[in-house]
Amino acid sequence: MIQVRVFDHEHEKDLEKDMNRFLKQLDENNLIDIKYNVAAIQEEEEDEEQIYCFSAMVIYKA
Template structure:
């Protein structure tokens, strides 16, 4: 079992990264969270996910 953590400022970037990463992997669970904070006058968003997975290529060898 392994884990992978992703963190992006835009939700579309997170979505694309996850979709690319999970190819040919057996996904056990995905934990997701978002948050925002202020840095000066700028509001910054954080979209993150923790993916628990196994490299199980046997289920894709057809």
């Protein structure tokens, strides 16, 4: 059976840690693909900072 696991974090290091924890328990032969995305959102106020969303989807065989 093909399954997916979605990860979503505001900081890339948090995404990395979470994914590595999951991948560590996954048999390497069951990994199919990893899709990665970064989105940046500008706050409406001019002096506000950007908000980042780092996400990834792991596609694997269960």
